[in-house]
Amino acid sequence: MLSKRRWTTTGAGAAAAVLVLVTGWQASAADERTPERGLYQVRGADTAAARTDVDRAGVDVLGVRDGGMEVVASPEQAAGLRGQGLTLTLQGDWDALLAARGGGLSRTAAADFPAGDEGYHTYAEMVAALRETASAHPEIAAVSSIGSSHEGRDIPIIKISDNVASDEDEPEVLFTCNMHAREHLTTEMCLRIVERFTAGYGSDAGVTAAVDAKEIWVVPSQNPDGAEFDIAGGEYAGWRKNRQPNSDGSVGTDTNRNFDYKWGCCGGSSTSPSSETYRGPSAASAPEVRAVQDFVGSRVVGGTQQIKGHIDFHTFSELVLWPFGHTYDTVTDGMTAEEYARFESVGEEMAASNGYTGQQSSALYVTDGSISDWMWGEHKILSYCFEMYPAGGGIDGFYPPDEQIVPQTTRNDGAVDILIANAT
Numbered sequence: 332m333l334s335k336r337r338w339t340t341t342g343a344g345a346a347a348a349v350l351v352l353v354t355g356w357q358a359s360a361a362d363e364r365t366p367e368r369g370l371y372q373v374r375g376a377d378t379a380a381a382r383t384d385v386d387r388a389g390v391d392v393l394g395v396r397d398g399g400m401e402v403v404a405s406p407e408q409a410a411g412l413r414g415q416g417l418t419l420t421l422q423g424d425w426d427a428l429l430a431a432r433g434g435g436l437s438r439t440a441a442a443d444f445p446a447g448d449e450g451y452h453t454y455a456e457m458v459a460a461l462r463e464t465a466s467a468h469p470e471i472a473a474v475s476s477i478g479s480s481h482e483g484r485d486i487p488i489i490k491i492s493d494n495v496a497s498d499e500d501e502p503e504v505l506f507t508c509n510m511h512a513r514e515h516l517t518t519e520m521c522l523r524i525v526e527r528f529t530a531g532y533g534s535d536a537g538v539t540a541a542v543d544a545k546e547i548w549v550v551p552s553q554n555p556d557g558a559e560f561d562i563a564g565g566e567y568a569g570w571r572k573n574r575q576p577n578s579d580g581s582v583g584t585d586t587n588r589n590f591d592y593k594w595g596c597c598g599g600s601s602t603s604p605s606s607e608t609y610r611g612p613s614a615a616s617a618p619e620v621r622a623v624q625d626f627v628g629s630r631v632v633g634g635t636q637q638i639k640g641h642i643d644f645h646t647f648s649e650l651v652l653w654p655f656g657h658t659y660d661t662v663t664d665g666m667t668a669e670e671y672a673r674f675e676s677v678g679e680e681m682a683a684s685n686g687y688t689g690q691q692s693s694a695l696y697v698t699d700g701s702i703s704d705w706m707w708g709e710h711k712i713l714s715y716c717f718e719m720y721p722a723g724g725g726i727d728g729f730y731p732p733d734e735q736i737v738p739q740t741t742r743n744d745g746a747v748d749i750l751i752a753n754a755t
């Protein structure tokens with residue numbers, strides 16, 4: 332459940348508390364003004380095992396960079412981490428920061444982005460953009476659906492290829508975005524791919540060759556319910572999960588812990604429904620996950636998976652991550668040394684193109700039930716997770732101003748081309 336600017340203190344009002352915050356006040360865990368949801372910089376978790384321990388404490392890990400972690404934690408969680416010898420620096424009250432970032436005085440209507448961020452696509456705008464693209468480029472673009480969200484929203488997919496209406500014998504590539512609700516920049520990333528590979532067809536030689544030789548699939552939002560909830564009322568909610576109700580009254584499954592490959596195997600997800608990394612009651616219990624899995628399964632033609640390459644875009648930390656996430660091992664059941672070397676080679680090439688850092692997913696911390704573990708484990712698809720801009724940044728990590736859409740999505744043009752070239 333979200334709490335809106337509630338503090339553990341009964342004496343100070345929210346406005347006074349925010350004032351103290353912006354003047355550089357710092358608090359210890361024992362301070363009565365410690366926010367119910369505090370944004371902290373964590374230092375001292377210098378190994379993947381230590382960061383896994385932080386994640387398992389149940390905090391909301393926002394980003395990881397250069398060994399430092401940004402997390403949202405309750406006073407109890409913060410005290411617990413300090414008790415493990417970690418250094419936590421309070422950056423602010425997460426709920427107050429969200430409220431301030433949401434536009435403050437100038438509110439737009441519900442279900443639109445807060446004032447100043449209108450350059451981001453709402454769900455309705457995203458759907459309209461796909462339809463307009465398909466009608467403007469009917470020979471190479473077609474929109475369909477992979478299923479419905481919990482609340483019944485369609486999850487559209489666009490196919491881009493020459494002779495788009497026929498299922499040609501060409502290697503296929505999949506790009507997926509906006510699995511986590513608040514990671515709105517990723518929706519724009521998928522729309523950038525759609526725009527580039529349609530508008531550039533016939534004029535850009537590289538684009539034209541790719542569209543002629545491959546079949547490109549793009550899913551701009553895997554979590555439309557969460558994305559709409561996150562912007563409802565013109566104020567950002569900081570929401571991550573989907574919107575499925577849980578048995579304890581909380582809401583949401585972390586769909587990137589819900590995929591049906593070694594689901595819940597390795598302490599890389601939570602069994603607590605209120606956790607930000609709740610894995611769900613069973614593998615693929617989230618309809619959004621089933622939609623993606625069913626679509627990918629449908630691309631097995633004549634016993635052969637047609638999709639050869641995949642990127643799932645997230646924010647933030649500027650990372651290129653590859654499987655597996657469920658184990659620290661590079662070579663393990665389902666991953667040979669040669670296969671791992673290929674992941675690393677293509678991953679590092681993409682990272683060199685966009686200035687991100689490339690690494691195995693578990694080098695951050697252990698995760699299980701992730702989309703990329705499933706894509707490779709179940710379907711042998713060369714699958715990466717990108718953590719986009721910025722490298723760090725607290726609240727702005729999820730809500731960069733819309734002026735960043737063009738520079739941060741075009742920044743990945745080269746990486747997208749590398750992935751497509753390696754999808755063979």
Ligand SMILES: [Zn+2]
Nearest residue numbers: 511514645646
């Ligand atoms: Zn994410």
